[in-house]
Amino acid sequence: MDKTICGVDVSKEWLDAHVEPNGAAGRFRNDAAGITDLAAWCQGHGVELAVMEASGGYERLALLLLWDLSLPCALVNARSVRRFAEAMGFLEKTDGIDAAMIAGYAQAKRVQPTLPPSPAQQRLKALVARLGQVTGDLTIQKQRKSAAADTETIASLDEVIALLVRQSRRLEGEIASLIDDDPLWACLDRAFRSLKGIASRSVARLMAELPEIGILSNKAIAKLAGLAPIANDSGKRSGRRPVRGGRAGPRGVLFLVASIVAKYDPHLAAFQHRLQAAGKEKMVIRIALARKLLVILNAKARDARTEFANAT
Known part of the structure; x- marks a missing residue:
């Protein structure tokens, strides 16, 4: 019924x-x-x-x-x-x-209830969002300074830049403290950062905007991030399988971080080289690398959650 x-x-x-x-x-x-x-x-x-x-x-x-x-x-x-x-x-x-x-x-x-985020999760998401806004404003002000000519304008921009830098550092500190104060988040943070090339800011964004990581299957988490290929077949035709939908924030982080991690991780680097040798398009390689990294992080998060549950 x-x-x-x-x-x-x-x-x-x-x-x-x-x-x-x-x-x-x-x-x-x-x-x-x-x-x-x-x-x-x-x-x-x-x-x-x-x-x-x-x-x-x-x-x-x-x-x-x-x-x-x-x-x-x-x-x-x-x-x-x-x-x-x-x-x-x-x-x-x-x-x-x-x-x-x-x-x-x-x-x-047959939609199922969506559990509300905890107060800590809400605060983490708000802090990460604000840090992104401050970072964007900081980039804009630096661009304006580089184009400015008169000393009065440059001095005014320097004041704004100094304020934004202080806010950025304060937000980064609050985010780091929030993660360190939560035993599970601290465990996830260590697991993610065991991969060389993943910075604390990237970890914070993933934890804020993709809290399901380590809980869902690899296929489900890839679809949630908009990195799962969508079937496009009909009869004898086998069409291109694009990716679409999903959460843009985590996907953008994974696009950026995957290329960096591939410089240090031999398995991800080998995967990238195989795709390049097969003549895959740059965007296809970019998506595949991001999805591969997400699968790796999902496995690390799953292990970290299991380890945390067994320790408590």
Whole structure:
């Protein structure tokens, strides 16, 4: 028997809700009071699972508070829901329709709850995101300084650069302390950095944006990072198998780090040379190296998690 599911379309100010299978609909403010009202409304309709799309962070408060209010929640991919809606004949798009389509998609897909991140995981992700912003701003200011000519502009830029450098160092220190204070994270950090060429900042990004590493299978973690080839066959035709989707952040880190690690790791270097000798395209080699590195890191994380569990 299908669960009673509430699809929630999230915007900055509003939460539009639709319950399947009874078709009840409602609108609530996207704040603590509105989310509390939504939880009570869902309880009144016997909702067993609330499902919402990842909406650039606007869904975060609802996800956390609904779990706190004992209503399990799940996140789904917005593009998948839109394609489901189109397949069901809904070409139009409104908040109410989107909420209904989220609920219908969740039932058809038999979506499972998405456990909320721990407070430490939330803080790590926020610190890593802020460090990335500061690093980007620092790069821009240095580029402006290199193009500046007058001393007053250069002095002004130097002040901004000095501030950003201080913030970058402070954020790096907070991230390092947060990882060191968590026994499991410290164990994962040592496992990842046993590969020469992987810096602490790369480890922090992977742990913040790919917390499932070491828990999922190699195939599942590769698909989550958008590094798994997608089958494209029909009849006798065997098409090119592209990669798409997945989490852009971890994928970008793996693209960058894989080429560095390959300079030091003989197995990864040999793998790269075999692909080059076979005449593979540069982008194909880049993707394959990143996927190979992810598989290695996933195995190391799995071993580290097992070692940690046995030690506790």
